[in-house]
Amino acid sequence: MIDCLNPACHQANPESATVCKHCQTALRLCDRYRPTHLLGQGGFGRTFLAVDEGQANHPACVIKQVWPSQFPDPDKIIELFHQEAQLLKELGHHSQIPQLLASFEQDNKLYLIQ
Ligand SMILES: [Zn+2]
Numbered sequence: 001m002i003d004c005l006n007p008a009c010h011q012a013n014p015e016s017a018t019v020c021k022h023c024q025t026a027l028r029l030c031d032r033y034r035p036t037h038l039l040g041q042g043g044f045g046r047t048f049l050a051v052d053e054g055q056a057n058h059p060a061c062v063i064k065q066v067w068p069s070q071f072p073d074p075d076k077i078i079e080l081f082h083q084e085a086q087l088l089k090e091l092g093h094h095s096q097i098p099q100l101l102a103s104f105e106q107d108n109k110l111y112l113i114q
Contacts, residue, residue, distance in 0.1 A: 003035045066110040
């Protein structure tokens with residue numbers, strides 16, 4: 001199954017779907033990261049278990065979705081987000097830290113792939 005990334009929708013879709021049948025949101029981030037299960041939701045975003053279809057063996061990954069509009073100062077959050085992503089990139093491989101695979105903005109939301 002695929003969990004819709006639209007916070008207002010959150011409907012399950014069959015694995016063959018490319019867009020949500022309820023809200024037409026694209027179901028893969030960057031055409032490769034497919035959310036499978038919602039792991040958790042807070043006031044500022046959600047975390048999904050996902051698979052990376054861009055790699056042959058479809059390894060598991062985690063999608064962190066942040067909603068800047070929920071913060072009093074969205075521009076500041078976007079700036080901090082990019083700073084943290086850069087820091088994680090510089091840290092690279094470390095047994096105690098989840099490896100950052102990608103970070104980007106899409107549809108007014110921030111994403112980290114770990
Ligand atoms: Zn949807």
